[in-house]
Amino acid sequence: MWELLKEFMTFLKQEKKWWLIPLxxxxxxxxxxxxxxxxxxxxxxxxxxx
Numbered sequence: 001m002w003e004l005l006k007e008f009m010t011f012l013k014q015e016k017k018w019w020l021i022p023l024x025x026x027x028x029x030x031x032x033x034x035x036x037x038x039x040x041x042x043x044x045x046x047x048x049x050x
Contacts, residue, residue, distance in 0.1 A: 012018060 012020060
């Protein structure tokens with residue numbers, strides 16, 4: 001897992017693709033919110049957003 005993260009950061013440095021960091025962070029955060037709130041009280045509030 002850490003090797004993949006290190007390789008991704010090396011790619012960003014070499015290719016000057018720093019704009020990908022906020023995009024990846026946003027996607028991971030959205031995925032975590034959906035995964036952790038699937039069985040909670042927030043689930044009915046998220047359905048209209050999908």
